[in-house]
Amino acid sequence: MELLRGFLIIWITLALFSQNSSNVEGRYHAHKKQKNKKAPVSEPPAYPPDPQDPVPSPVYSPPAPSSPAYPPPVSSDPTDPGNSSSDPCIFDVTSFGAVGDGSTDDTAAFKAAWKEACKVESGVVLAPSDYVFTITSTIFSGPCKPGLVFQVDGVLMPPNGPDCWPESDSKNQWLVFYKIDGMAFTGRGTIEGNGEKWWELPCKPHRGPNGSTLPGQCDSPALIRFFMSSNLVVSGLQIQNSPQFHMKFDGCEGVMIEKLSISSPKLSPNTDGIHVENTKYVGIYNSVISNGDDCISIGPGCTDVDIEGVTCGPSHGISIGSLGVHNSQACVSNITVRNVLIKESDNGVRIKTWQGGTGSVHGISFENIEMQNVRNCMIIDQYYCLSKGCRNQTAAVYLTDVKYRNIKGTYDVRSPPIHFACSDAVACTNITLSEVELFPEEGELLDDPFCWNAYGSQETLTIPPITCLQEGEPQTLVESSKYGC
Incomplete structure (x- = not known):
């Protein structure tokens, strides 16, 4: 597995950055910004432990795994002196009309920013801090140019429960990345799943009398799904309160997951933290997961999966x-x-x-x-x-x-x-x-x-x-x- 980790780091690093190794530090998109209303948001939960800090345990004192060499996130603070307003590779969703007030549908702005970022090498879709963005079920498709970054520094969330879910949208998935090669999904922000109303559906386990379930609509969306994609890095985010699985990888190859914090209540049904199936060459490191189902679940068709430095529980x-x-x-x-x-x-x-x-x-x-x-x-x-x-x-x-x-x-x-x-x-x-x-x-x-x-x-x-x-x-x-x- 040491060979696997080294292989993952080299493979994903080359795939992401061989075209342009200095892609995102301190850059900002130059669209004329629209006037935006900032939504008051609470501070996201504490960032997961630094990878240099071993999982607390009297049983062992493991060395920290090597961190993958992926690009640093851009600054979403316009007062940052390292933040250039002339860089054409940073696509701030607020420049495409996203309001970020927690209620306005910002889907069109995210799709527009993605479309432009996908066209350029080392493009960055940026959801800046101090905003709460709401988008509906969306598929972000490739292929895209190498080095793409989807960076969430604020809060990103779906509609609040099944009654608010558009009838035309899939109730099986929310945020989908499809046929992407060489992408980083990162940031210091929060992906809020708004799962409470989904968990209360009568068809969910133990909602009926004597631990039974009741008839009725039971589809619930997985929060984030990567499908038929490769050379992926997912890092740094707080992902919480998913209606069902928090994160799924299906038909993928070359996945590096590090420094995630995933959380939902202990009794939230079917809220697996990270699920992989038909996927190979996966590393999951230095993350904290607490939820109502498996912390990590490995389905059929998986090979070469390395899990280290994870704190798991309460969970299954x-x-x-x-x-x-x-x-x-x-x-x-x-x-x-x-x-x-x-x-x-x-x-x-x-x-x-x-x-x-x-x-x-x-x-x-x-x-x-x-x-x-x-x-x-x-x-x-x-x-x-x-x-x-x-x-x-x-x-x-x-x-x-x-x-x-x-x-x-x-x-x-x-x-x-x-x-x-x-x-x-x-x-x-x-x-x-x-x-x-x-x-x-x-x-x-x-x-x-x-x-x-x-x-x-x-x-x-x-x-x-x-x-x-x-x-x-x-x-x-x-x-x-x-x-x-």
Whole structure:
């Protein structure tokens, strides 16, 4: 994974800036500015910890990952002496008619600024500080010239809830970047999702009596989506209160995510922090995520994903899956999660698959992870199901080569801290445990970790002891041609 990080940095840096390495520092667009009303806004939440500060933990003191070399943001302060008013590459949305008063629809101004920035090398779409911009569901499409920057220093948000959502707009996504190669999405501002009214829809989980759901419209938009794009840098932003997933990457290649702060309430439904699928060469570093679902979720078709220096929780932890839904094939490989703090969460590190799927998950490493009052600290669930109506099936996604090293901390005693439930027909193999030490946050030590059809080895004794992990390999080995990807 060190090679992966170096490869990501070199690859994305070259893609973004080989055309013009001095593109944005201290520049400002020269359109004649319209008179704008500034909206009073509160200060955005505190910026995530500096990458030089390790995640606080008594278990480890990791060195900070190397930061990618991407361009510094432009200044959105017109009084800044380094702010040139003659640079033709900075496209301030207020110069295109954006009002930024928190209620006016500024969509047309953002589209116009994007169109112009897309035409030039190292163009910058700038949403300046001290404004609150509202835009409707929008797709920003490429291809564009190299070195494009979308910089949010103020507040950017969608309409407030489903009743305000235009009928003609997609209710599945809000801000979409499509077919973009070599772009930085950055700034010191806030992406506010206005998700509260979406979470209250009666069809959302547990809105009905006795934990049930009620019929009715249930589409909710993902806040930010990158689709079929490459060589991306996302950094510095506060992203909060998404109606559904905060950030999705689908069909992408070469993604560097660093210094994000993602937050929504603990009980907000389906608000995954960062979700990746069908995406390869991904680095997620030095970010703070708290939300109502997975901090980071890794879907099918992902390979070479490196996660380090992340603080996660309250949440549902860091998950690979769910995989294999509706008897589909799922292929996931070369995933590393290390130097991470997970706290006050329903799960720690999890792999979840549906019965009936095919494909494989292999080359997974969970290393140097601190748990603080976490249920299900280490979980493999090959019987994942969202209802009681899932039928038993013999096919399964094959899990092998999963390593847990230096996993320490405390767990919530309502669930055993280790749970490996593998398929009846397709055993999990080559699970490795080393320096696993988990103690109850309160109460007595649970000495009954659960295993089912799970094979592997213990390099050191675990706390609590795990005697259910079977040594060696199952008598019937998996046919690699059937489950290989």
